Amino acid sequence: MEFPKELKYTKDHEWVRLEGKRAVVGITAFAQSELGDIVFIEVPPVGKKISIHSNMSVVESVKAVSDIYAPLTGTVVEINEQLTDQPELVNQDPYGEGWIAVLEWENNDEIAQLIDVEQYQALALGGK
Numbered sequence: 001m002e003f004p005k006e007l008k009y010t011k012d013h014e015w016v017r018l019e020g021k022r023a024v025v026g027i028t029a030f031a032q033s034e035l036g037d038i039v040f041i042e043v044p045p046v047g048k049k050i051s052i053h054s055n056m057s058v059v060e061s062v063k064a065v066s067d068i069y070a071p072l073t074g075t076v077v078e079i080n081e082q083l084t085d086q087p088e089l090v091n092q093d094p095y096g097e098g099w100i101a102v103l104e105w106e107n108n109d110e111i112a113q114l115i116d117v118e119q120y121q122a123l124a125l126g127g128k
Helices: 029-035 117-125
Strands: 014-019 022-027 038-042 055-061 065-069 074-079 101-105
Touching: 022 029
Parallel strands: none
Antiparallel strands: 014 022, 022 101, 038 055, 055 065, 074 101
């Protein structure tokens, strides 16, 4: 299973790629494998203000419907419109073409709440 070292992670299985004041957000390979085949993704609207840990998006798979939580407080400045017609991109390429949204984040203190790859691997794999 893939765990890119350059990313930050949340305990709720979102990944974050920081690019200056922007944060590209998606769900991890572990999360998409647990969900199974993704059939629908509700992306947040551009311009929406989102608070950390609040519902940002919804992912529907053949197994379940899951909320995706905002890893940081910010404003949605871009969404992955490809997911409307190709939600399976999250299964095929969770860290690339399967990204969900880009936030312009606001609070430097929240960055410290994100975890690194080693911490996330320990959480996701639980010693496996």
